[in-house]
Amino acid sequence: EDQVTQSPEALRLQEGESSSLNCSYTVSGLRGLFWYRQDPGKGPEFLFTLYSAGEEKEKERLKATLTKKESFLHITAPKPEDSATYLCAVAFSGGYNKLIFGAGTRLAVHP
């Protein structure tokens, strides 16, 4: 069964305390793995797309990496404004642009 699992469910960090979020997946024919940020009361905001194992992308304090079975979102020296829910989604071959979403990781960064 195609599945996307994110861990941890929630993460509390002190400002400046680096950490990683995990997204593991079991799908056949991966066409892309996406990371989104979602603030309360808002829609998911696109962060990164990764297409193949070994690929990495960076944006400010965030860095996303991809292996054949999982992706990590590394947060370096986080600030309180990085607090949000981070969603992972996987696209796989099968006709239309179908995404399977994980349930998300709620990140809280405290000063």
Add this chain to the structure above:
Amino acid sequence: NAGVTQTPKFQVLKTGQSMTLQCAQDMNHNSMYWYRQDPGMGLRLIYYSASEGTTDKGEVPNGYNVSRLNKREFSLRLESAAPSQTSVYFCASSEQGSGNTIYFGEGSWLTVV
């Protein structure tokens, strides 16, 4: 940059009432989607339109209908609202084909009492 625009932002319905959620995108995308988001669950696809003139069911289509009015607009209709349809609804769009980035609107909060 408007991107994907949804209306209304908030709506309260009584059980059995009907309503339509409107969505428009200005990115010239071929594909459009309606998702719902419930606490503790990932976003789930209700319906999608791969291109203008086509619509198809997603994971959770029961109780909903859609209309792809033109390339820009994709509406979601609840014919007879039920409390189980209380949720946050997101419209989204992308280039056609798998693996393309999907861009989301700001959401519509629907409560059915």
